[in-house]
Amino acid sequence: MENSNDAMKSNSSSTDASRSSDDATRSDPSAPPPSTPSKNECAICLDEMRKGDGKAIFTAECSHSFHFDCITTNVKHGNRICPLCRTQWKQVPSSFLDNNRFRIPVLVPVTVVPAEMSFEDDEFLPQEEAQTHQREGEPLEVKLLPQVSAVAKNPASDFAVLVHLKAGGEVSDSSSSTTRAPLDLVAVLDVSGSMSGPKLELLKNAVGFVIQNLGETDRLSVVAFSSVARRLFPLKVMSAAGKEEAIRAVDSLVAGGGTNISEGLKIGGRVIADRRCRVPVPVMMLLSDGQDGFGYSHSRSRSGVRDYEYLLPTSSTGRVPVHAFGFGSDHDAELMHAISRVSSGTFSFIETETVIRDAFAQCIGGLLSVVVLEQVVEIECVHEEGLKITSVKSGSYRNSVSSDGRSATISVGDMYAEEERDFLVVLEIPCSQSESMSLVKVRCVYKNPVGRETVRVESGELTIQRPNELTGEEVVSVEVDRQRNRFLVSQAMSEAKVLADGGELSGAVELLRKSERDLAETLSARSGDGLCESLTLELRALQEKMTSERMYQTSGRAYALSSMSSHSAQRATAHYSPTVSGCSPGYSLTSPAYLPTSPPYLPTSPGYCLPQAYQTSAMARMVTRSQELGIQSPQPSPGPAYALSSVSSDSAQRATAPPYSPTSPRYSPTSPAYSPTSPAYSPGPAGYSIPQAYQTSAVAPMVTRSQELGIQSPGYSPTSPVYSPGPAGYSLSQELGIQSPEPSPAPGGRT
Numbered sequence: 237m238e239n240s241n242d243a244m245k246s247n248s249s250s251t252d253a254s255r256s257s258d259d260a261t262r263s264d265p266s267a268p269p270p271s272t273p274s275k276n277e278c279a280i281c282l283d284e285m286r287k288g289d290g291k292a293i294f295t296a297e298c299s300h301s302f303h304f305d306c307i308t309t310n311v312k313h314g315n316r317i318c319p320l321c322r323t324q325w326k327q328v329p330s331s332f333l334d335n336n337r338f339r340i341p342v343l344v345p346v347t348v349v350p351a352e353m354s355f356e357d358d359e360f361l362p363q364e365e366a367q368t369h370q371r372e373g374e375p376l377e378v379k380l381l382p383q384v385s386a387v388a389k390n391p392a393s394d395f396a397v398l399v400h401l402k403a404g405g406e407v408s409d410s411s412s413s414t415t416r417a418p419l420d421l422v423a424v425l426d427v428s429g430s431m432s433g434p435k436l437e438l439l440k441n442a443v444g445f446v447i448q449n450l451g452e453t454d455r456l457s458v459v460a461f462s463s464v465a466r467r468l469f470p471l472k473v474m475s476a477a478g479k480e481e482a483i484r485a486v487d488s489l490v491a492g493g494g495t496n497i498s499e500g501l502k503i504g505g506r507v508i509a510d511r512r513c514r515v516p517v518p519v520m521m522l523l524s525d526g527q528d529g530f531g532y533s534h535s536r537s538r539s540g541v542r543d544y545e546y547l548l549p550t551s552s553t554g555r556v557p558v559h560a561f562g563f564g565s566d567h568d569a570e571l572m573h574a575i576s577r578v579s580s581g582t583f584s585f586i587e588t589e590t591v592i593r594d595a596f597a598q599c600i601g602g603l604l605s606v607v608v609l610e611q612v613v614e615i616e617c618v619h620e621e622g623l624k625i626t627s628v629k630s631g632s633y634r635n636s637v638s639s640d641g642r643s644a645t646i647s648v649g650d651m652y653a654e655e656e657r658d659f660l661v662v663l664e665i666p667c668s669q670s671e672s673m674s675l676v677k678v679r680c681v682y683k684n685p686v687g688r689e690t691v692r693v694e695s696g697e698l699t700i701q702r703p704n705e706l707t708g709e710e711v712v713s714v715e716v717d718r719q720r721n722r723f724l725v726s727q728a729m730s731e732a733k734v735l736a737d738g739g740e741l742s743g744a745v746e747l748l749r750k751s752e753r754d755l756a757e758t759l760s761a762r763s764g765d766g767l768c769e770s771l772t773l774e775l776r777a778l779q780e781k782m783t784s785e786r787m788y789q790t791s792g793r794a795y796a797l798s799s800m801s802s803h804s805a806q807r808a809t810a811h812y813s814p815t816v817s818g819c820s821p822g823y824s825l826t827s828p829a830y831l832p833t834s835p836p837y838l839p840t841s842p843g844y845c846l847p848q849a850y851q852t853s854a855m856a857r858m859v860t861r862s863q864e865l866g867i868q869s870p871q872p873s874p875g876p877a878y879a880l881s882s883v884s885s886d887s888a889q890r891a892t893a894p895p896y897s898p899t900s901p902r903y904s905p906t907s908p909a910y911s912p913t914s915p916a917y918s919p920g921p922a923g924y925s926i927p928q929a930y931q932t933s934a935v936a937p938m939v940t941r942s943q944e945l946g947i948q949s950p951g952y953s954p955t956s957p958v959y960s961p962g963p964a965g966y967s968l969s970q971e972l973g974i975q976s977p978e979p980s981p982a983p984g985g986r987t
Contacts, residue, residue, distance in 0.1 A: 278301075278302050278303045278306055279300065279319050279320050283303070285301060285302075285303065291303055291304070291305070292304035292305070294307050296318055296323075296325055297323075297325060298318050298320075298321050298323040300318055300320045300321065302319075306463070354506075354510055355467065355470060355506055355507045355510040356511075356512055357470045358455065358457075358471035358472075358507075358510075358511045358512055358513055359455065359470065359471060359472050359473050359478070360473075360512070360513050361418060361453060361455070361473060361513060361515075362473075375404060375691065375693055376401060376402070376404065376608060376651075376680055376682065376693045377400075377401065377402040377403075377404075377693075378399075378400070378401055378678055378680055378695040379399075379400040379402075379695065380397060380398070380399060380676065380678060380695050380696075380698040381397070381398040381400060381698075381713050381715050381716060382395075382396075382397055382398075382675070382698060382700050382713065382716075383396040383397070383398075383712060383713055383716045384700075384710055384711065384712055385700060385701060385711070386700060386701035386702070386703055386706060387665060387700055387701075387702060388702070388703060388704070388705055388706055389667055389668055389669065389702050389703070389704060390667055391622075391664075391665060392664075392665040393626075393664050393665075394626075394662055394664075395662070395663045395664070395665050396660050396661070396662055396663075396716055396720070397660070397661045397662075397663060397675060397676060397698060398658060398659070398660060398661075398713070398715055398716045398719060399613065399615065399646075399658070399659045399660075399661060400656065400657075400658050400715065401611075401613070401648070401651070401657040401658075402654070402655070402656045402657075403607050403608050403652065403653055403654060403655045404607050404653060404654075405653060416604065416605060416606060416607070416685065416686065417515065417516045417606060417609075417685035417686050418451075418453040418454055418455070418515040418516070419450070419451075419453075419454040419455070419517045419519065419603055419606075420471060420508065420511065420514075420515050420517065420518040420519070421446075421450070421454065421455070421457075421519055421520075421521065421600075421603070422456075422457045422458075422459065422471075422504045422507050422508055422518075422519075422520045422521070423443060423446070423456070423457070423458045423459070423520075423521045423523075424459045424461065424465075424500045424503075424520060424521065424522045424523070425439065425443070425458065425460050425489075425500075425523055426461060426462070426495060426497075426500070426523055426524040426525055426526065426563070427460045427461065427462050427489050427490070427492070427493075428462040428463075428491065428492070428493050428494055428525075428526055429462070429491055429492050429493055430491075430495075430525055430526050430564075430566070431525055432492070433491075435491075435525065435563070435564075435589050436490075436491045438589050438590065438592050438593065439592060440486055440487055440489065442593035442596045442597075443458070443486050443596070444483055444486065444487075445596065445862060445865075446597075446600050447474065447479050447483055447486070448479065449597075449600060449604070449858065449861075450474040450479070450600075450604075451474065452473065452474060452475050453473075454473075454604075455471045455472060455515070456471070456472060456474055456478075456482055457469060457470055457472065457507050458482065458485065458486060459500055459503045459504045459507065460489055461495075461496050461497070461500030461503070462491070462494060462495065462496065463493035463496055463530070464493070464496060464499060465496060465499035465500045465502070466503070467503055467507060468485040468486070468489075469481060469482065469485050470507070471507060471511060494526075494529045495525075495527060495529055495530070496528065496529070496530040497522075497524055497528040497530075497544075497568075498528060498530060498544060499530065500524075501522070501547040501548065501558075504522075504549065505520075505547050505548060505549040505550075505556075508520065508549035508550075508556055509549060516683075516685050516688065517609070517650070517685060518549065518556045519556060519557050519558075519559065519581075519603055520549055520556060520557070520558045520559070520579075520581075521558075521559050521561070521596070521599065522558055522559070522560045522561065522575065523560075523561040523563055523592075524560075524561075524562065524563065524567055524568075525562075525563035525564040525566060525567050526566055526567060526568075527566065527567070527568045528571065544571075544574075544575060545578055548578065549579075555578070555579045555580055556579065557576075557579055557580050557581040557582075557649075557650070558575055558579040558581040559576060559583075559584070559599050560572040560573070560575055560576040560581060560582070560583045560584070561583075561586055561592075561595060561596075561810070562583065562584070562585050562586065562794050562798075563586045563589070563592065564586070564587070564589070565587070565789075565790035565791060567794070569583075569585070569793050569794035569797050570793070570797070572797075573797040573798075573800075573801060577632060577801065577804075580632070580633075580649055580805075582599075582801050582802065582805055582809045583797055583798050583801040584798055584801075584809045584810035584811065585791075585794040585795055585797070585798040585809075585810065585811045586810060587791050587795075587811075591810070593862050593865075594810065594859050594862045594863060595810035596862075597858040597859045597861065597862035598808060598810055598851070598855045598858065598859050599810075600858060601852070601854045601856070601857060601859065602652040602807070602808070602852060602854060602855050604854065604858075605652045605653040605654075605852065605854035606650050606651070606652055606653075606685050607651065607653045607685060608648075608650060608651035608682045608683075608685070609649075609650055609682060609684070609685045610649065610682055610683050611647075611648040611649060611650070611651065611680060611681070611682035612645055612646070612647055612680070612682070613646040613648055613659070613678060613679075614643070614644075614645050614678065614679045614680075614681065615628070615644045615645070615646075615676055615677075615678050616642070616676060616677055616678075616679075617641075617642045617663075617675070618674040618675060618676060618677055618697050618698075619666075619668075619673055619674055619675060622664075622665075622666025622667075623642075623664070623665060623666060623673075623675065624640075624641030624642065624663065624664045625637050625638075625641050625642070625643070625644050625661060625662070625663060625664075625676075626641065626662050626663065626664050628644050628646060628659060628660070628661050628662070629659065629660040629661075629723050630646050630659045631723075631726070631803070631804035631805060631806065632801075632804035632805045633646055633647055633649070633657075633659075633805075634647045635647070635659075641664075644661065646659055648680075648682075650685075652807075652852050652854065652855075653852060653853075653854055654852040654853055655806075655807070655850070655852055656806065656850075657806055658715075658719045658722075658806065660716070660720065660723070661676065663675060663676070668702045670702060671701065671702060671703070672699050672700065672701050672702055673699065673700055673702050674697045674698070674699045675697075675698045675699065675700060676697070676698050677696065677697045677698065678694070678695040679692060679693070679694045679695075680692070680693045680694075712759055714759055714760050714763060714765070717758055717759045717760040718760040718765050718767055718768065720758075721755055721758055721760060721761065721767075721768055722767065722771065722803055724751065724754070724755075725751055725755060725771045725774075725775065725803070726799075726800055726803040726804060728747060728748060728750075728751035728775075729748070729774075729775075729778065729796050729799060729800050729803075730800060731747060732744040732745075732747045732748050732778070732782070732796070733793065733796045733797070733800075735747065736782055736788050736792065736793070736796075737793070739785070741782050741783070741784070741785065741788060744782050745782050745783070748775050748778055748779045748782070749779065751775055752772060752775045752776065752779075755768060755771060755772060755775070766849075767849055770848075770849040771803075771849075774799050777795065778792065778799070781795055781796075794811075795811050799811060802849065802850060806850055807850050808848055808849065808850040808851040808852070890930050891930040891931040891932070891935055
């Protein structure tokens with residue numbers, strides 16, 4: 237890093253990029269740690285501090301100096317520790333803390349990424365892995381269903397035709413290059429001061445889970461942002477060595493500073509834009525728990541996302557999807573939802589920190605099963621006279637209708653294995669003298685994500701009967717009715733949110749109740765349709781979250797936006813909510829099934845009281861894999877000590893203890909040994925996902941001998957199940973494995 241100081245001093249905008257790139261590319265763990273910034277450099281931005289350059293300088297009681305603007309955010313969030321010497325400051329200027337007395341405005345507008353900042357250092361896939369293979373499986377399925385099978389000869393308006401698409405079968409092995417395309421994933425993570433403590437540890441655990449489940453043809457880069465953003469490492473192939481480096485980098489994250497979402501998006505977007513090797517499935521995952529205090533957030537502009545739109549990553553085919561995750565009660569749900577909507581991604585609401593890994597698992601399960609790319613649906617009228625397309629209900633997918641109403645297109649984009657898409661095409665039907673009439677036909681054009689060849693799938697012509705008059709009761713298609721309900725409920729949620737945002741909570745609740753009543757009277761709801769059941773329970777959950785202004789502000793708005801994102805994109809999102817009694821759309825944290833010692837947490841478990849709409853088999857399997865791990869108790873972050881211990885080990889070429897970290901993703905999440913009830917925690921292949929470097933044959937048996945003993949309960953409490961006052965004295969049964977520590981007996985309780 238020392239070698240890049242001259243470049244970093246050139247200007248403040250290129251400083252962050254140079255430092256990010258240099259940090260990421262220094263992969264030799266044995267290299268000496270970065271030197272302490274010189275006296276004339278700000279330790280936070282690494283820019284030179286010069287008198288007379290128009291920037292205020294703050295000198296703390298420990299004699300270290302910083303730019304006033306740089307240190308403001310740290311102190312504003314309650315951090316009074318010197319970033320250099322870790323001295324606890326006793327005196328700070330009141331202007332940092334009291335906005336009413338004096339405040340120097342610190343506005344860092346969203347700026348264009350400097351042209352000199354480049355991330356053209358992505359790791360190429362091995363040649364044999366880069367070769368593509370034809371995926372075996374069923375092609376895209378296309379169906380056309382009319383609202384009713386017969387229409388009288390008189391003209392008819394608002395006649396709905398359902399266009400139903402279903403992607404090919406499930407990808408059997410998410411890590412195999414022969415069944416799916418490689419994935420380029422950029423994770424943009426909030427590590428501001430509000431993420432400190434258990435939040436950050438659970439985030440590391442969730443990212444570690446993602447890393448462990450990526451295949452050897454996938455690539456990952458991680459961008460961390462607080463007041464500034466930096467790239468931890470370039471796009472790296474997730475081989476065994478790549479995973480080890482990625483996990484080590486993520487495990488070293490520490491929280492502090494403000495929330496600069498725009499800077500995180502800028503760096504993440506440039507990582508994708510500058511790729512030398514362009515795989516067909518690029519995507520970004522964005523997580524934040526706060527409001528953007530540096531860019532132009534939604535609350536500052538009616539346009540909302542327009543100030544951020546040019547920061548979003550693009551590819552040769554358009555926007556790269558950004559799947560946004562709003563974390564906690566203080567994130568900017570409007571902004572996160574707008575970013576995901578503009579980029580054709582999804583917005584998930586994570587109300588409680590303990591389910592963050594499950595939310596990531598569901599997302600990554602879908603991304604590792606992409607079977608359709610760049611799909612466009614073309615709809616064409618068949619009957620020559622008078623038949624017109626008046627509108628297309630496609631949710632968040634862009635559509636266009638020709639000026640003469642004879643054709644329409646829908647840009648669908650990517651689809652996961654087993655995913656379904658349903659669109660309603662509304663027609664104006666002319667009178668007819670014939671006994672039947674052909675209405676429309678559909679053609680789908682997409683690319684196979686593995687072979688990259690163009691595929692075309694056509695439907696047959698949809699025909700309805702045209703009798704002189706209808707006899708008997710008109711039979712409405714259940715499938716068409718179901719999708720109508722989805723559009724109507726999503727519209728009701730949107731209208732209720734507008735009322736709630738304006739303070740009309742009672743009106744919003746009444747609107748949702750009416751929508752629930754109307755839904756219950758429909759044909760599909762009466763037939764027990766699963767989607768209608770899901771819609772009903774979400775309406776009830778949203779009503780409960782609008783009972784008070786406080787509940788709506790902390791979780792109701794985000795819950796509504798996440799539900800709307802899911803239904804408009806017809807893709808599963810996470811909106812787990814333990815605050816809704818009896819109808820949590822995820823699972824209740826108080827459920828007896830949701831315990832670390834419970835059996836695998838399946839969608840049919842008692843903890844689930846709402847079916848997860850749009851969830852594919854690949855998503856469900858990945859979520860189950862996450863939930864089988866249970867909730868791990870987060871420990872304090874290893875932080876700098878972990879990194880220094882690793883450097884010590886590599887420099888001396890002697891084994892040290894840092895890998896023994898229960899919260900570190902260095903333990904394989906899928907390892908059967910990683911369980912509180914498991915037998916001895918073996919350092920062998922099953923117990924560790926990363927081998928212990930420099931461990932000799934003399935050291936390994938001693939470690940194994942220690943681990944075979946398990947963790948003993950302190951004090952050998954008589955209430956502990958391992959306490960056995962038999963004839964031979966105190967006996968501890970090691971067969972029980974690791975026991976939960978019990979309180980020590982009172983003094984004198986045992987001699």
